[in-house]
Amino acid sequence: MKVHEYQAKEIFIAAGIPVPPGRIATTVSEAVAIADEIGRPVMVKAQVHVGGRGKAGGVKYAENLEATKIWAQRILELTIKGLPVKKILVTEAVDITSETYLGIILDRVTKKPVIMISAAGGIDIEEVAANTPEKIHKFAVDPELGLRPFEARNLAYKIFRDIKLVRQVADIILKLYDVFWKVDASLVEINPLITTPINEVIAIDAKLNIDDNGLFRHKEIEDMRDLDAENESEIEAREAGLSFIKLDGNIGCVVNGAGLAMATMDLVKHYGGDPANFLDIGGSSNPDKVLTAMRIILRDTNVRAILINIFGGITRCDDVATGIVAAYKELKPEIPIVTRLTGTNAAQAKKILKEINLPTAPTLDEVVKKAIKLAGLDED
Template identity: 60%
Template sequence: MDIHEYQAKELFRAAGIPVPPGRVATTPDEARAIAEELGGSVVVKAQVHSGGRGKAGGVKLATSPDEAASHAEAILGMSIRGLEVKQVLVTVAEDIASEAYVGILVDRATQRPMFMVSAEGGVDIEEVAATNPDAIRKLRVDPRYGLLPHQAYGLANFLYTDPGQVKQATRIMAQLYNAFVENSCSMAEINPLIVTPNGEVKAIDAKVSIDESALFRLPEVEKLRDLDAEPPAETRAREAGLSFVKLDGNVGCCVNGAGLAMATMDLVKTYGGEPANFLDIGGSSNPDKVVAALEIITADPNVKAILFNIFGGITRCDDVARGIVEASNRIRIEPPIVIRLTGTNEAEALEILSEAGFSAFTGMDEVVQKAVDLAAQA
């Protein structure tokens, strides 16, 4: 789960990391009031779950409260990589002497939290990694012991030469690691970590992703979820216990299992079509889930054909068949549905479907070809 910069900064602040003061505004008047309260120059920053905010014109410096209000007016409502800006962060503008990068993520290869730090901050770290890998220092933390003092010092010492700055950065490394673990992050990033002209080390940007699987024990963090930041269909899918990702094609896909769902999308493409979505109805079958899946798929006006690909293991084919029949009674489904069911309780499923006037396939290739053809004809 991605959270906004202002929320990430709250988590950092709670961990003791120095962060410039600021608050979030949803109207130009609010932005003006916050700028007045903060005094001096402020930065108005679009709060969307996307990188490249600066390049898109979503980050602007204001030297007066009125200017802050006019920047907020321009930024609120703008679209950054398809996401509408609904909030801006108004925060004190810091003078910058130097910029560094500090990030932690879980390194899959070593299965450990991994720090990446670089004195080349304020830019895309992937680009630094590609062009100048020596400018990045990596440190894998043994989760049994956590970040040891000498390791935190070593990271800080790689970034700075001034002893005072090294000392401040050492503390920030430890605080960031604690925030990462306590909030079950999958990623936490300060870019840039700045030094001010008078030698203070501060985080002026913050990016945090939380491990979805850990949210059950982090109710306070769960509250940070911004439902406006995800498409309504994905909110609906999550609440129904479905995995759903919207795509741009016209073949709606409903599959059980993530691997099979991806392979089904790929096969749609192989046969000349384009998938409209990724949708995994999950393991335990329940007719209600199938109804929810069909509601979500049919809400997309691009969908011209709907493809079911079910390999019954734990999922029972008859449950899926019941869900399809129930959905067709409950909601209006315009696009044609083609169904492939095989495995557990396949015979019962075929009977339920044929009674309701649906026909079903047993092979994956033929059903995908059929769906692609129907979508092309529509």
């Protein structure tokens, strides 16, 4: 789960990481009031969950209240990469003498949190990593031991010489590492971490992604979830315990298991269709889940056929079949539904499905081909 910059900064402040003063606004008058309170030039920053918001015109410098008013209005009217800007952060504009990148990620190779620091701050770190990887200093922390002050200091020394700056940066690295563990982050980033003409070190941006598996112990972060930034169907799916991702294709997919769901999508594409979604109904096959899944998929008007592919293990095919029948009766779909249910209790499922007489196929490849054919896509 992603949190916004302003929310990440709230977490930073609680951890003792210096950030410029500022607050969130949803209207122009609120934004002007905040700028007035700050009493100095401000930055007006769109709060949307996409990268490159600066390039899209979502981050602007406002010298005075008049400029704040103009920029706040323009940014609140923006839609960046499909997401309308509903909130803006108004924060003091600080003088910058240097920009550093500082980030911590979970590294899958070493199975350790890796701290990255680079003097090439302020720009996209992926670009730096791709073109000039030698500019990024990395350090893998022993997760059992934790980050020790001398390690943080040595990292700071990679970028800074002045001991006053080194101490401040080392302190921020230690605090950022604490944030990483405390909130179950999968990524935490300050880009840039800046120094000012009077040798202060300040985090002027903040990025924080939380490991979804850790959310159960962070209700305060779950509450930060921006429902506006999510697709309505994805919210409904999450609440029903389904794993769902909307795509732009024409074949709706209902599958159990993430790997099989991906494999099914891949074959849809291979045989000439286009998957409309990724959907994993999960292990325990509550018939209600199937009903919700069908409802979500049928809402998508691009969908020309639904493909249901179940390999029963923990999931029982008869449960899924019951869900399919209920969905069929309640939603009265006008597009073809093709099923393939095999594994645990497949025979019972067959009996249950007899009632509505849907087209079936015995194997993964055949059910995919049949769905594409019945969707009328094989002639296109």
